[in-house]
Amino acid sequence: MLYIAHIPKHTLLYYLWKYASYTNYAYKCKDKLIPLTIKQALIDAELNKTGAFSIYHCKTLFINISGDYLDTKTYNKHNGVKLAQKIINAIKLKELRRCSCQSIIF
Numbered sequence: 001m002l003y004i005a006h007i008p009k010h011t012l013l014y015y016l017w018k019y020a021s022y023t024n025y026a027y028k029c030k031d032k033l034i035p036l037t038i039k040q041a042l043i044d045a046e047l048n049k050t051g052a053f054s055i056y057h058c059k060t061l062f063i064n065i066s067g068d069y070l071d072t073k074t075y076n077k078h079n080g081v082k083l084a085q086k087i088i089n090a091i092k093l094k095e096l097r098r099c100s101c102q103s104i105i106f
Helices: 009-018 038-047 073-079 083-099
Strands: 052-056 059-064
Touching: 009 038, 009 052, 009 059, 009 083, 059 073, 073 083
Parallel strands: none
Antiparallel strands: 052 059
């Protein structure tokens, strides 16, 4: 379980989708699929009130981002060992760098 309360849900959805594996039927024609944008992820995250995504834009996610914690077992099972943790840590680091003071002037 990873703490995801302060990560924007659409950002989390987008990056988990970006690094997920294609489903078996979509793998052969992935070059013809329309890629997901951050704007579309925002719309989808707002429309899906349950926060549960299993097969999403032809990729295997199997996640629920509705709460403060994300159970990563099923995502990692389908996409790679500790992949969700790596993605979430990278998002947190990016958000921290964006929000923190780069230099303090006295």
